[in-house]
Amino acid sequence: MADIRIHREHELGLAKARKVAAQWAEDVEKNFDMRCRYVEGDYSDTIEFTRSGVNGRLIVAPDHFDLDAKLGFLLGAFRHTIESEIMRNLDKLLAASAKKAPAKKAPAKKAAK
Numbered sequence: 001m002a003d004i005r006i007h008r009e010h011e012l013g014l015a016k017a018r019k020v021a022a023q024w025a026e027d028v029e030k031n032f033d034m035r036c037r038y039v040e041g042d043y044s045d046t047i048e049f050t051r052s053g054v055n056g057r058l059i060v061a062p063d064h065f066d067l068d069a070k071l072g073f074l075l076g077a078f079r080h081t082i083e084s085e086i087m088r089n090l091d092k093l094l095a096a097s098a099k100k101a102p103a104k105k106a107p108a109k110k111a112a113k
Helices: 013-032 079-100
Strands: 002-009 035-039 045-051 054-060 064-071
Touching: 002 079, 013 035, 013 045, 013 054, 013 064, 013 079, 064 079
Parallel strands: none
Antiparallel strands: 002 064, 035 045, 045 054, 054 064
């Protein structure tokens, strides 16, 4: 059995990370015939996903995503291709969400006395 582990840092906060994760879940359900179950928590969420030959979870935190997946024997041969596609998709969603986020204001400078 092949394992996939992906970690992505972000600065979205939990509310925006949830939106990115929900879009990711929708995309994998549609494009890869996955079944996803979204479990919302107080400080982080978990998306459990499964289909024949694949099962895993995506942890959605205010400052990062952690994805762990186990591939069955047949899909294990395509591990690198699957991992690359997951990373590309997640990075694309994160980049799009970061563009929508307003720029952070620099702290005001104190006047010299």
